[in-house]
Amino acid sequence: AQRVTQPEKLLSVFKGAPVELKCNYSYSGSPELFWYVQYSRQRLQLLLRHISRESIKGFTADLNKGETSFHLKKPFAQEEDSAMYYCALSVAPFGSGGGADGLTFGKGTHLIIQP
Amino acid sequence: GAVVSQHPSWVICKSGTSVKIECRSLDFQATTMFWYRQFPKQSLMLMATSNEGSKATYEQGVEKDKFLINHASLTLSTLTVTSAHPEDSSFYICSARVGKGSYEQYFGPGTRLTVT
Numbered sequence: 111a112q113r114v115t116q117p118e119k120l121l122s123v124f125k126g127a128p129v130e131l132k133c134n135y136s137y138s139g140s141p142e143l144f145w146y147v148q149y150s151r152q153r154l155q156l157l158l159r160h161i162s163r164e165s166i167k168g169f170t171a172d173l174n175k176g177e178t179s180f181h182l183k184k185p186f187a188q189e190e191d192s193a194m195y196y197c198a199l200s201v202a203p204f205g206s207g208g209g210a211d212g213l214t215f216g217k218g219t220h221l222i223i224q225p
Numbered sequence: 226g227a228v229v230s231q232h233p234s235w236v237i238c239k240s241g242t243s244v245k246i247e248c249r250s251l252d253f254q255a256t257t258m259f260w261y262r263q264f265p266k267q268s269l270m271l272m273a274t275s276n277e278g279s280k281a282t283y284e285q286g287v288e289k290d291k292f293l294i295n296h297a298s299l300t301l302s303t304l305t306v307t308s309a310h311p312e313d314s315s316f317y318i319c320s321a322r323v324g325k326g327s328y329e330q331y332f333g334p335g336t337r338l339t340v341t
Contacts, residue, residue: 142328154318154332196268212259212271212284213330
């Protein structure tokens with residue numbers, strides 16, 4: 111079965127400092143990887159998807175298949191980045207056209223940006 | 226943007242009773258909805274996949290007779306916790322996907338269930 115590991119429960123950095131939230135996964139096939147964010151008192155929302163290779167709110171994440179990692183990075187943290195971040199994995203069923211299915215989540219990292 | 230609602234947002238019930246939680250896609254049709262469970266300070270765990278017009282697919286370890294899922298329309302899925310026990314107390318979150326080829330899931334705000 112697939113698994114997602116986020117080793118840091120809590121990460122605190124100062125405003126303007128670089129941020130890296132770690133995510134490692136285990137799955138024998140080719141999964142889809144996502145980062146979801148949950149701001150205080152709000153619902154989960156998609157931040158990044160590995161296939162799109164885009165930068166959202168200054169965040170980027172590169173899939174490293176050799177290291178089975180999908181770390182989330184931002185060069186200069188902002189106070190509004192404080193939130194709970196979840197790395198998630200999806201195994202698209204064969205012939206589905208790549209659509210995401212039920213997600214396997216990591217335990218999440220609480221990011222705190224100090225002023 | 227796509228919005229998913231859940232009702233109720235918070236419910237308390239007595240042991241042995243059943244409680245129904247609704248998940249609605251407000252401005253789009255969701256062919257697939259997912260139900261997750263989140264224990265305090267833990268991550269979300271997928272319980273089941275709900276496809277409109279067909280039986281739900283449950284994850285290993287999830288009792289289908291206890292957690293009844295119905296997806297009768299393209300905008301509504303319901304989760305009924307039958308014969309609830311205190312250990313069923315948890316945060317239940319649904320998400321909805323627009324189409325089979327769509328990768329994005331839109332999440333509801335969650336329902337907190339407390340069984341006394």
